[in-house]
Amino acid sequence: MQNTFDDTIARATELLQRKDLAAMSELVADLSPADAARVLERADSAERAVLYRLLPKDQALDVFEQFDASLRGELLGALRDDDVITLFEELDPDDRVELVDELPSNVAHRLMQGLSATERDLTAPMLGYAKGSVGRRMSPEYIRVHPSTTAAQALHQVRTTGADAESVYMLPVTDDRRRLVGVATLADVATAAPDTTIGDLASAGPVVTAEISAEDAARMCLGNRSPAVVVVDSEHRLIGIVTIEQASRILEEAEDEDAARAGGTEPLRRPYLSTPVLSIVRSRVVWLLVLALSAILTVQVLEIFEHALAAVVTLALFIPLLTGTGGNTGSQAATTVTRALAVGDVRPRDIAAVLFREVRVGATMGAMLGSLGFVIAGLVYDFHLGLVIGSTLLAICTLAATVGGAMPLIAKKIGVDPAVFSTPFISTFCDASGLIVYFAIAKLVLGV
Amino acid sequence: MQNTFDDTIARATELLQRKDLAAMSELVADLSPADAARVLERADSAERAVLYRLLPKDQALDVFEQFDASLRGELLGALRDDDVITLFEELDPDDRVELVDELPSNVAHRLMQGLSATERDLTAPMLGYAKGSVGRRMSPEYIRVHPSTTAAQALHQVRTTGADAESVYMLPVTDDRRRLVGVATLADVATAAPDTTIGDLASAGPVVTAEISAEDAARMCLGNRSPAVVVVDSEHRLIGIVTIEQASRILEEAEDEDAARAGGTEPLRRPYLSTPVLSIVRSRVVWLLVLALSAILTVQVLEIFEHALAAVVTLALFIPLLTGTGGNTGSQAATTVTRALAVGDVRPRDIAAVLFREVRVGATMGAMLGSLGFVIAGLVYDFHLGLVIGSTLLAICTLAATVGGAMPLIAKKIGVDPAVFSTPFISTFCDASGLIVYFAIAKLVLGV
Numbered sequence: 001m002q003n004t005f006d007d008t009i010a011r012a013t014e015l016l017q018r019k020d021l022a023a024m025s026e027l028v029a030d031l032s033p034a035d036a037a038r039v040l041e042r043a044d045s046a047e048r049a050v051l052y053r054l055l056p057k058d059q060a061l062d063v064f065e066q067f068d069a070s071l072r073g074e075l076l077g078a079l080r081d082d083d084v085i086t087l088f089e090e091l092d093p094d095d096r097v098e099l100v101d102e103l104p105s106n107v108a109h110r111l112m113q114g115l116s117a118t119e120r121d122l123t124a125p126m127l128g129y130a131k132g133s134v135g136r137r138m139s140p141e142y143i144r145v146h147p148s149t150t151a152a153q154a155l156h157q158v159r160t161t162g163a164d165a166e167s168v169y170m171l172p173v174t175d176d177r178r179r180l181v182g183v184a185t186l187a188d189v190a191t192a193a194p195d196t197t198i199g200d201l202a203s204a205g206p207v208v209t210a211e212i213s214a215e216d217a218a219r220m221c222l223g224n225r226s227p228a229v230v231v232v233d234s235e236h237r238l239i240g241i242v243t244i245e246q247a248s249r250i251l252e253e254a255e256d257e258d259a260a261r262a263g264g265t266e267p268l269r270r271p272y273l274s275t276p277v278l279s280i281v282r283s284r285v286v287w288l289l290v291l292a293l294s295a296i297l298t299v300q301v302l303e304i305f306e307h308a309l310a311a312v313v314t315l316a317l318f319i320p321l322l323t324g325t326g327g328n329t330g331s332q333a334a335t336t337v338t339r340a341l342a343v344g345d346v347r348p349r350d351i352a353a354v355l356f357r358e359v360r361v362g363a364t365m366g367a368m369l370g371s372l373g374f375v376i377a378g379l380v381y382d383f384h385l386g387l388v389i390g391s392t393l394l395a396i397c398t399l400a401a402t403v404g405g406a407m408p409l410i411a412k413k414i415g416v417d418p419a420v421f422s423t424p425f426i427s428t429f430c431d432a433s434g435l436i437v438y439f440a441i442a443k444l445v446l447g448v
Numbered sequence: 449m450q451n452t453f454d455d456t457i458a459r460a461t462e463l464l465q466r467k468d469l470a471a472m473s474e475l476v477a478d479l480s481p482a483d484a485a486r487v488l489e490r491a492d493s494a495e496r497a498v499l500y501r502l503l504p505k506d507q508a509l510d511v512f513e514q515f516d517a518s519l520r521g522e523l524l525g526a527l528r529d530d531d532v533i534t535l536f537e538e539l540d541p542d543d544r545v546e547l548v549d550e551l552p553s554n555v556a557h558r559l560m561q562g563l564s565a566t567e568r569d570l571t572a573p574m575l576g577y578a579k580g581s582v583g584r585r586m587s588p589e590y591i592r593v594h595p596s597t598t599a600a601q602a603l604h605q606v607r608t609t610g611a612d613a614e615s616v617y618m619l620p621v622t623d624d625r626r627r628l629v630g631v632a633t634l635a636d637v638a639t640a641a642p643d644t645t646i647g648d649l650a651s652a653g654p655v656v657t658a659e660i661s662a663e664d665a666a667r668m669c670l671g672n673r674s675p676a677v678v679v680v681d682s683e684h685r686l687i688g689i690v691t692i693e694q695a696s697r698i699l700e701e702a703e704d705e706d707a708a709r710a711g712g713t714e715p716l717r718r719p720y721l722s723t724p725v726l727s728i729v730r731s732r733v734v735w736l737l738v739l740a741l742s743a744i745l746t747v748q749v750l751e752i753f754e755h756a757l758a759a760v761v762t763l764a765l766f767i768p769l770l771t772g773t774g775g776n777t778g779s780q781a782a783t784t785v786t787r788a789l790a791v792g793d794v795r796p797r798d799i800a801a802v803l804f805r806e807v808r809v810g811a812t813m814g815a816m817l818g819s820l821g822f823v824i825a826g827l828v829y830d831f832h833l834g835l836v837i838g839s840t841l842l843a844i845c846t847l848a849a850t851v852g853g854a855m856p857l858i859a860k861k862i863g864v865d866p867a868v869f870s871t872p873f874i875s876t877f878c879d880a881s882g883l884i885v886y887f888a889i890a891k892l893v894l895g896v
Contacts, residue, residue, distance in 0.1 A: 006795065034671040038792065066671075155603070155638060162639035169617060169635065169675070186634060187617065190603060191610035222700075223482040223514075225693045227617070227675075245673045248696045252670075255703045256787060262710065263783025264776050272788035273801060277808045284780045285813050288845075291776050292817055296824075298768035309761050316757050316764040320746035320771050320879045327775075327875070328712050328739050332732045335711025339704065340720035344486065347454065353721060360725045365733050369740055376744075397736075427775070431768045 005035060012039045025054040037066035041271040049078030061090050070270045073102030085114045093122045094139050134217040135210030138231045138240030139166035144174045147181055147199030151192040167243040170228035173202045180238045183230055207232055215254045218247035261419035294428045301432050305439040308448040315442055318389060322438055326396040326430035333358050333404030334426050338418045341408055348413040354405050362401025370394035388445045396434045453483060460487045473502040485514035489719040497526030509538050518718045521550030533562045541570045542587050582665040583658030585698060586679045586688030587614035592622045595629055595647030599640040615691040618676035621650045628686045631678055655680055663702045666695035709867035742876045749880050753887040756896040763890055766837060770886055774844040774878035781806050781852030782874050786866045789856055796861040802853050810849025818842035836893050844882045
C-alpha cells in the first residue's frame with residue numbers, strides 16, 4: 001500500500017514539474033479522498049485551485065474535507081462564488097464552523113446568510129460557544145431514539161434517517177423533552193434481541209457539557225472506547241455528538257500544537273511543503289526573538305563575572321557544556337511533565353509530588369554526571385577545576401530538573417499552554433541560573 | 449464532569465494517605481473503568497495490587513485493559529496464579545500479545561501453554577509478526593460476511609455472533625477461500641435496503657498487509673474516517689482488523705514516544721506519578737550522558753580559541769546567547785520537519801525541497817536577528833563587536849535551520865527514529881559549529 005502511494009506521489013511530483021495538469025487531474029481522480037488531498041497539497045496554490053475545480057463533483061467535497069483548515073480557507077478564495085455557496089451548503093456543520101474561523105468575517109457572514117434555513121439553524125448555535133470548546137466542534141446531526149423504542153424499531157430508524165446523521169454508531173436516548181436519559185451504541189442495538197427496548201439497553205454513556213474543552217471531550221471519547229461522546233447544554237438537553245473520528249482529529253491537532261510549541265514554534269496548520277517560506281518564518285521568528293532577547297540575561301550575568309573570566313580563561317571553556325546540560329535536564333523534566341499533564345496523569349495541584357520526584361531525579365543524575373565531570377576535568381586540568389565542574393553539574397541538574405518539572409504545572413495553573421511556557425523558557429532560565437551557580441562555586445573553590 | 453472527577457482524585461489521594469483501603473475500594477467500585485484505572489494508578493504498587501483484587505470480577509478485566517502495558521505486567525506479578533490464568537484467557541488477543549512482550553519469556557510461555565486451544569490459535573500467529581508491525585497489534589476477532597449475503601442476513605449475523613467480535617462496525621467481505629474482496633461497514637449495512645447484497649454494498653476499503661508498521665496502518669484508519677482497517681496476509685487472505693479505537697491508541701503511543709524522544713528522554717510507558725524515581729532516572733540519564741559527552745566537543749573547540757578569548761574576554765559573554773539561538777533555530781526546524789514526517793506531509797526523498805525551504809527560512813530569520821544584534825551590540829559595546837555578533841547570528845541561524853531541517857530526514861532514511869536523532873543532537877551540533885563560526889568571524893573582524 002505504502003509503496004504504491006509513494007509511487008503516486010513521485011509521479012505527481014514529476015507531473016507538477018512538467019506542469020502537466022491534464023495528466024495530473026486524471027491521476028487524482030482515481031485516488032481515495034485522503035490520497036488525493038495529499039497529492040493536491042504538494043501543488044502550489046494556483047495549481048491546486050485548478051486541479052480542485054477539475055475534480056468530479058462527488059469527489060470534490062470529500063477531498064475538501066481532508067484539507068487542513070487554513071488550506072480550506074485559501075482554496076475557497078480561488079473558487080467561483082456560486083461554487084463556494086454550494087460547497088458551504090454541503091459541508092458538515094462542524095467543518096463549516098471551522099471554516100468560518102478561517103475566513104474574513106465579512107465573507108463568513110455573507111456565506112452564513114446564503115445558507116438554507118435548515119443548515120443555518122444547525123450551524124448558528126455552534127458559533128455561540130467559545131473557540132476551543134466542544135460546543136464548537138460537535139456535530140448537531142445525530143439520530144436520537146426514545147427509551148420506549150424497541151431495538152428493531154431503532155434499526156428501522158437508522159435505516160430511514162441514517163444518511164443525514166454524522167454517525168449512526170452512537171444513538172443518544174432522549175425523553176419527550178429532548179433531555180438526555182442515556183446512550184445506546186449501534187452495536188448494542190444490533191446485537192440485542194429485536195424486541196428489547198432502548199430504555200433497557202441504554203447505558204449512562206460518556207456525556208459532556210458544551211462548555212468543556214474539545215480536547216478533554218476527545219480524550220474522554222477515546223478513553224471510554226466509545227464511538228462518540230454526547231454533548232448536552234446546561235439543562236441536560238441533547239445538542240450534539242463528537243464522534244471518535246472527530247475526537248482523534250481534535251487530539252491530533254492538539255498534539256500538533258504541543259509538539260510545535262515545545263520546539264519553540266507556532267503550529268503551521270497546513271502541510272509543510274505547501275506553506276510559504278514567509279509563513280514559516282512568521283511561525284518561528286517571534287519565539288526566536290523572545291528567546292534571544294531573554295538570552296541577553298546570560299550576557300549580563302557573564303558581565304558580572306567578567307573579571308573572574310579574565311583571571312581564569314579556562315572557566316569559559318565549560319560554559320556551553322554546563323548550560324547545555326542544564327538545558328537538557330530541564331527540558332527532559334518539562335517534556336515528561338507536560339505530557340503527563342496532557343494525558344491527565346498529573347494535575348496542577350500535584351505540584352508537591354512532582355517537585356519531590358524531580359528533586360530526587362535531578363540530584364541522582366547530577367551526582368552521576370558530577371562524579372564523571374569531576375574525574376575527567378580533574379585528570380585533564382587539575383583537582384580544583386574538577387571540583388568546580390563536578391559540583392556545578394550536581395547543582396545545575398538538581399535545579400534544572402526541579403524547575404523543568406514545576407514550569408508546566410505553573411503554566412497550566414495560570415492558564416498558559418504548558419508546552420509554550422515550559423521547554424523554550426527553561427533553557428534560558430537554566431542558562432542564566434546555571435552560570436550564576438558556576439561562578440559562585442568557582443569563586444568559592446578557586447578564589448577568583 | 450471534569451470537576452467531579454477531580455474531586456474523586458482528591459478524595460482518593462486523601463484515602464490513600466490515610467491508608468484506608470476499604471473506603472478506597474468502595475470509591476473505585478462506583479467509577480467507570482477509565483476513571484477507576486486513573487485512580488488506581490495513583491496508588492503505590494502494593495496498594496494497587498490489593499485494590500485491584502478487591503474489584504468486582506466483571507469490572508476487573510475492564511480496568512486491567514485501561515492500564516499501560518508496563519503497569520499490566522507489574523500487576524500480573526502481584527496476582528495469584530489461577531487469577532492470572534483466568535485473566536490471561538479473558539483478555540483480547542491483541543492485549544494478550546502486548547502483555548507477552550512485557551513479561552519474562554518463561555512466564556509468557558507458561559501462560560500461552562495454559563490458554564484454551566481457541567484462544568491460543570488466535571494469539572499464536574500474531575506473535576509471528578515483527579514488533580511494531582500491524583500484524584502484532586490487530587485483532588483476529590471479526591465478523592466476516594460473504595458477498596452473496598443480504599443486508600438483513602448480515603444484520604442477523606451481527607446479532608448472533610457480534611458478542612465475540614472486537615468490533616461489529618467493520619465487516620470484512622471474503623470469498624469462499626477467505627480472500628478479502630472488500631469491506632462493508634455496519635453503517636452501510638444498517639442503512640441499506642434489507643435485500644441488498646453485501647457484494648453490492650461493499651467498497652474496496654482501507655486494507656493493509658500484516659507487515660506494515662502499526663503506526664502507518666493507524667494513520668490510514670483515521671485518515672480514511674473508517675471504523676477499522678482490514679489486515680490481510682501476503683496472499684490477500686483476511687487475518688485481522690484494527691479498529692479506530694486501537695488505531696488511536698497506537699497513535700497516542702507513537703506521539704508519546706516522539707514527544708519523549710524530542711525532549712531527550714525515553715518514554716516512561718506508565719503514568720508519571722506511579723513511576724519509581726530510579727526508572728525516571730533510567731529513562732533520562734543515558735541521553736543526558738550522551739549529550740554531555742558530545743558537549744565535550746564544545747570544550748575542545750573553545751580550547752582552540754583560548755588565546756582569542758584571553759585577548760578579548762568580552763567574546764565569552766556572548767557564547768550562551770549565540771549557541772542558545774543556534775540551538776533554538778535548529779530545534780524549531782527539526783520539530784516542524786519531524787512532525788511533517790510523522791503525519792506523512794514530507795518523505796525522506798523530499799530532502800532537496802526541505803533544504804531549499806530551510807535555507808531561506810534560516811537566512812531570513814538570521815537577517816532579522818542579526819540586524820538587531822548588530823544594532824544592540826554596536827551601541828552597547830562598539831561597531832566591530834556589533835559586526836561580529838550580527839554576522840554570527842546570520843550565519844548561525846542559516847546553518848542551524850538547514851541542519852535542523854535535514855537531520856530528521858537523514859535519520860528516517862537510515863532507519864533511526866527522527867525524534868531521537870534530531871532535536872537532542874542538533875543542540876550539540878549547533879553549539880560546536882556555532883562557536884567555530886563565531887571565532888572565525890571574530891578573528892576576521894577583530895584580528896585576534
